[in-house]
Amino acid sequence: MNYTFDYGWLLVYWPVLVKGIGITVELTLVGGVLGVMLGIACAWARALGPSWLRPFVAGYVELIRNTPFLIQLFFIFFGLPALGLRMGELEAANFAMVINLGAYGCEIIRAGIQATPSGQFEAGASLGMSRIQTFRHVVLIPALQRIWPALSSQIVIVMLGSAAVSQIAAEDLTFAANFIQSRTFRAFEAYFVATLIYLALAIGLRQALRGLGWTLFPRRTAR
Amino acid sequence: DALATIEKDKVIRIAVPQDFPPFGTVGADMEPKGYDVDMAKLIAGKLGVKLDLVPVTSANRIPYLQTNKVDLVISSLGKNAEREKVIDFTTAYAPFFNGVFGPADVTVKDAAGLAGKTVGVTRGAVEDLELTKIAPADLTIKRYEDNNGTISAFLSGQVELIATGNVVAAAILARNPPKKPEIKFLIKNSPCFIGLNKNEPALLAKVNEIIATAKTDGALDAISQKWLGAKLPADL
Amino acid sequence: MSLIEITEVKKRFGDNEVLKGINIDVAPGEVIAIIGRSGSGKSTLLRCINGLENIDEGSISVAGAQLLPDELHLKALRLKVGMIFQQFNLFPHLTAGRNVMLSQMVVKKTPKAEAEAMAKTMLERVGLGHKFDAYPDQLSGGQQQRVAIARALAMQPIALLCDEITSALDPELVSEVLAVVKELASEGMTLLMVTHEMRFARDVCSRVVFMHQGRVHEIGKPEEVFSNPKTPELQQFLGMTH
């Protein structure tokens, strides 16, 4: 097969790609920040929260973790309006990513919390801190530090998973690739370029998260 | 030479949609059916070879062709200059009346009236290409992956209007949805073409010949009556 | 008047009665060593006094106030009684200085500048003024334990509970921590310490409590207890460790 690759379309369609990258990055930022916050809240509820709250959080986590992201997205975008809750595609995409990362983050962060030596809780208590104060000032940061690599990987996974939001017409990077190929029929070239950009975004994101880890958590010396 | 291979192997592989009623959809037995499917059957019959139907999506139909996994794409393809650089098109085989549809309480009479509105469309479909050409500056076009997305977006109120084929709109109406898509204006009658790889003059000529015959002997008209409920327009 | 009154305290874990009726009165300024075999209930007793465990029967009062198991009373108690643990339990994500500042700022709402000044003072007091900005894992075990002491002192408690605070330390680091404790004792701090350091108990403490199977088996001045153990259990215990 002598197919000749042609990247001439890049000259015309680069604004579409740039816009797509922008949306993917924005989705990742919003989803990452709010998702981790939701994850922390849920992890607290599951590990240390009141017992009546735990089954609800557990149900949410199980539901999200055992269904594909795409189906969640469809439900939020096409299903929720039936209940009178209408979101635009970007809000829906953001919302889906937040609740998705929230569920995975919950389990990861919970593991970090449960690995906290009981002495830390006791030290907090013996200094007169309340349970919430102990969680916030004593437990949380080391717990996040413990699971930061796992959480970072999950954020990258969610970023790559965001490719699915093109299905509800959110104009992310995958949408851009699809759009370009639907106009030019240059599918390989469009997907190949998109793949490279995703790879660069993933590597960049991982580095950024590592850097964030360095600034959020004090350096640990060997021994 | 694709035609020689087809005749030698006694089989033709044709890509058809399965998410675009009435051109391509599935029955309860999950077998493809529709205008494009019947067209494929017609061509295979005329060539006297076995038909191998390959269901495709709008995202992968052209790669199927380019990697030689199919010989023809019959997938209500619209034609434009950019696409013509990549693949060849036969003569038109089907009419496509596309227009902008919306609920009764939205008043739009022409393209200019779309200003400030949001229109849903299936990405890469004929109507997407046509609507994009005539769209006023502040029209928001939401492009969905497939027809299903477009319809769901309309029914769930995510877009006020949709641009689609009149037969598609009729299909929605037939299910008596809470929101009825009524015709606002026609965009353009842009016919559909069969796609095939470049540098296949023999196959192109043969398929063009089959289409021409089918137009005159009433075969195509029958397909049109069956799926579109209308005669084949004379100017096709 | 006693500062800490422990009256008929009982504590069960399931079927296991760990404290079987403990009575101890601690006067202000007293330094009490608690000794005994592993599992005799020493840690449990200290943890009950600090409210880390609820007691099943009996009562504990500190500076006249009864120990009740609700957040408010517990907090009030813990402002009066500090605790230091075998495993230091410093907060690993905070510098030494921040470790000492945190509870002041969070619990007492002390303004930052004031908390910082207090932290400096307390770290000086344990000989670690220069380690204000060091993280716990940059400190030796002995230094970490001294920071933990400074952290407890910064809450200005009227008594300190110490649970085997030198047991996790390398032998050569024990003395630096004991020196700090000795200093505190001489300044009049009330101390209850579980310890295996018999020599230290003999030299510094005003009274020694020997616990055995959840009971106070012997109690008295160190000279009496060590030189003249009355019960065979204590005799055996002292023989074993020395």
Place this chain on the structure above:
Amino acid sequence: MSLIEITEVKKRFGDNEVLKGINIDVAPGEVIAIIGRSGSGKSTLLRCINGLENIDEGSISVAGAQLLPDELHLKALRLKVGMIFQQFNLFPHLTAGRNVMLSQMVVKKTPKAEAEAMAKTMLERVGLGHKFDAYPDQLSGGQQQRVAIARALAMQPIALLCDEITSALDPELVSEVLAVVKELASEGMTLLMVTHEMRFARDVCSRVVFMHQGRVHEIGKPEEVFSNPKTPELQQFLGMTH
């Protein structure tokens, strides 16, 4: 003739020269205690003798054979010299008996029945014949360490290296492990042990090596070293721990 000859051994970790030219000759049947501050290089020395670390300069020979850092020589060496660690390092997925059998079967290709008999014998020897089928986490620290000794003995080494083998044990469990070591010493096993148990070193060892900053600072009979330390460093070290 010496069994283990350590000649001018140097070892660096990056810029940090941890061993700065060590010379020790160990005669067969000798029991040598290695003492010194934390970080003085005691563990590193033992690890070099066992080939867990490569040396940068100098030479080590065991029973006349030079220590060379290739698989074959290392394996030969390790059949002659056993090592016991502070953290026991039993294989948690195997029973005590299996722990002792594994290396015989895998390394020496001993048939199973024979390895099992040997394991029984060795576990008896450390007083744990009845724990053959117990998993490590069902044993106390002292028992685990004794299994580790049995495991090393089952390879029939001509010398044993022990790195602070009682430091991770609760005080009351230390004596049971030391009793086993004492027994081995009396049976003529050559032993090199890093230890903090000065009393044990004094009573059991034939020579004491005091390491300081990567050098053998003093070496001699225990009576000399403990009663009459020549250097201020050793004086300080001994004063510090007792």
Place this chain on the structure above:
Amino acid sequence: MDEFTTWDILRNLLLAARWTVLLSLVSFIGGGLVGAALLFARIGSGRIGPTFVKAYVELFQGTPLLMQLFLAFFGLGLLGVDVPAWLAAGVALILWSAAFLTEIWRGCVEAIARGQWEASSSLGMGYVQQMRHVILPQALRIAVPPTVGFSVQVVKGTALTSIIGFVELSKAGTVVTNATFEPFTVYGLVALIYFCLCWPLSKSSQILERKLNVAHRNH
């Protein structure tokens, strides 16, 4: 268009779900084998092995599975290699699973205390013997829960094979929706079937993990 009954919908979705199950099995087992080979290359000594595996993992974990599937199927086609869809889907999913499994397992091997390596070295065991008798038996135990947990991701990952023409559960959902215009029923059923496939896996992963933690204390 109205000939679909709810039973038809469910029947067709369940038939398509067979593909989801088959694909999941193939990719999980194949991914496991490839992942194990990569694991040995990754933790072994030498330069090339670890570097190669690192790059491999970076590539497959750093790009969307969707794009990988697309390029595997059509990219190979462009090179003139005609791979059938099931093979391309299988291969892409296997390579993708392998990248994740090898990382999961590496974490498990590295979680084994250094003392275990040293103790077995000091008993005279070689690298392969250590791996076989000491490290892997322990690593395997702690690897079971996360591995089973990952199988859930594989099941969900198969949804993307529709791009290369596979009519598995998700694609069947889309197709049926287009024929019925009943997105809520159809997607509700699709979600339900996925949940029924995935939840037992997640749950058993959790149970295994809990068991393991208990077993760790007393056998």
